[in-house]
Structures are given as structure tokens and as C-alpha cells.
Amino acid sequence: MASSSPGQTGCYVRPLGSDQPPRYIGWLEMVKVLCIEISALIRDSLHWFLLEDRKHVLVFDTTTESFRHMRAPIVPGGSDPGLFEMDGTLGIDCHNDAMEIVTIWVLQDYESEVGDIKYRIKLPVGEIRDKFRDDGERWGLGVGVLSGDGDVLLLLNFRGWLLQVDSDGKLIESFDCGHRDLQIYEYRLKQSLVQHTFFPALKSYAGSALPLI
Numbered sequence: 001m002a003s004s005s006p007g008q009t010g011c012y013v014r015p016l017g018s019d020q021p022p023r024y025i026g027w028l029e030m031v032k033v034l035c036i037e038i039s040a041l042i043r044d045s046l047h048w049f050l051l052e053d054r055k056h057v058l059v060f061d062t063t064t065e066s067f068r069h070m071r072a073p074i075v076p077g078g079s080d081p082g083l084f085e086m087d088g089t090l091g092i093d094c095h096n097d098a099m100e101i102v103t104i105w106v107l108q109d110y111e112s113e114v115g116d117i118k119y120r121i122k123l124p125v126g127e128i129r130d131k132f133r134d135d136g137e138r139w140g141l142g143v144g145v146l147s148g149d150g151d152v153l154l155l156l157n158f159r160g161w162l163l164q165v166d167s168d169g170k171l172i173e174s175f176d177c178g179h180r181d182l183q184i185y186e187y188r189l190k191q192s193l194v195q196h197t198f199f200p201a202l203k204s205y206a207g208s209a210l211p212l213i
Contacts, residue, residue: 013065025065040083042090043110049081049092057083057090071113073105086147090115093145100125102143102154119152122169131174132159 012022039046046060049072057070073092075081081094090107104119129135142157156163164173 028067038083040085040090042085043088047083047090049083051080057092073115073117082143082145084145084147086152087150091118091145091147091152093143095143099123099141104145104152119167121154121165121167123154123156123165124169124171127171128156128158128163131171132161134159 010027011025013025014020014022039048041047044062046062047070048058050056050058054075055072057072059068059070060066061068070090072081075092075094079094079097079099081092084091084093086106089110092105093102094105095102100123102119102121102123103117104121105115106118107113107115109115144155144157146153146155152167154165154167156165160177162175162177163171166172
């Protein structure tokens, strides 16, 4: 989607690899707040949690090129929920105001929009703060979720360290990232065995490079 075109503001679609100009498909006022939000691709549809509304998920069907709403779970606290794909359905994660508990809600029945809390993970706050010598009055971190094989793994950004915490709340691994200002996003690169025709057309394409989609 693009936000503007000469003389017309709205939503646009441009197929991957196409040399055609973006095609206008309409406009929704709520789309304005999505410019910096992360979407989750599930069942050929893009999903955004509407932060201003906090009651709905906006869905864009890439096949019919149409928008619709889904009911969202009640998100506790003031955290910004993250969306991710889990076993072919929608997952939503959030944390409490104290950033000590991560709750993961999963849509059990996608079509009827029926979901439930699948995980409530208590973070090993004391262990993390002791290990990395954090004695400040306030505790904060960035949280991301990886899913696979019916389970989840939390990625935590804490003072330049990338931490892995399992669904039981156990700290299983830590990586020193040189105290860089890390940002955890829900986007994941997926390697493809298909040699897409548009890759060689890219100026920066290297013939020996692995194709990623």
C-alpha cells in the first residue's frame, strides 16, 4: 500500500515484481494510523491491531483486495500488542504494565473469530536483572514472539542483549549485541527454493545470492 499519488490520496496495491504503476483501491480513515504499525500476514491477509480503538483488528484480504474488521481480545494494561502467525492462525501478545508477565492470546477458530489465552508467561525478571547487573528503579525491555511446532519462544531486548525465554518462563540463551539499540519486529525472512523471475531484474541482485521472500 502507498499513501499518496498525484491528486489522489488513498490505498494502492502493487503486485510484487510488477512494472505497472500502483493501482488505487479506495481509502479508509483508519489506515492513516497504520503507517508505522507492523502487520502480520496470515491466510493471505494482512492484520493490524488498531491501537486507537483497541477493540478490533483491521484485516486486508490480498486476494479480494478488501478491508474488514475482526474482534480483538481485551488487552490488559497500556502495552502495544504485537501480532504474529502461529500454526496458521492469529496470535496476539501483550505484557502487563510492570513488564513482568507476557500474555499470548490465540485465535482458535479463525472463521468465527473465537480465541482464548494460550500462554501467560512470567518473565524471570530477578534472574535477568541479577545476571546483567541491573539495579535501576525501573525495569523495561522489548518483547517479540517466535512460534513453531505449537509452542512459542520469547525474544527480549534488554540493555543491548538479546535474550531467549521459553514458554515456561525459563531464560535459555543470551546474546551480547554490543549494547546496540535493538528493535524487535515480527517480520521474518523465509528462504525460497523458487527462482523468482523478478530477482535478476533487481540492480542489486547477485547471481550467487540465495533468494529470500
